[in-house]
Amino acid sequence: MQEQQIIQLSELSAFNIKDHINYPVLIPGAFLESEAVKRWTPSYLASLLGHKQVQVGKSPDGVHRLDPKKGTPAGGVCSMSFGDYVKKITSDDDESKTLYLQQTWIQELMPSLHEDID
Numbered sequence: 001m002q003e004q005q006i007i008q009l010s011e012l013s014a015f016n017i018k019d020h021i022n023y024p025v026l027i028p029g030a031f032l033e034s035e036a037v038k039r040w041t042p043s044y045l046a047s048l049l050g051h052k053q054v055q056v057g058k059s060p061d062g063v064h065r066l067d068p069k070k071g072t073p074a075g076g077v078c079s080m081s082f083g084d085y086v087k088k089i090t091s092d093d094d095e096s097k098t099l100y101l102q103q104t105w106i107q108e109l110m111p112s113l114h115e116d117i118d
Helices: 035-039 042-049 082-089 111-116
Strands: 053-058 077-081 099-102
Touching: 035 111, 042 082, 053 082, 077 082, 082 099
Parallel strands: none
Antiparallel strands: 053 077, 053 099
């Protein structure tokens, strides 16, 4: 399998989607001054979104793979509150490394958070 090319840019202003379509683009530090980076701690997000239900992928070994036949996470998917998800991923137990949030759109989950990205 061929390794995916990753493009690294020095600043956000150098990004042009037409030049970088179909490639991952890394822009270190691009959003360090954004409100999202300043505010979005796990506890802050849990206080706002704790009651919302989210889809969480599972992986028995912490490596998240898709089932090629189903197109879904090989370890399965479960629904839980965002607050429970944050508790699990911030704990020191082994389960914290086996979960990941998936198919969650900020604008749907909490539209006001989208303002922090601008």
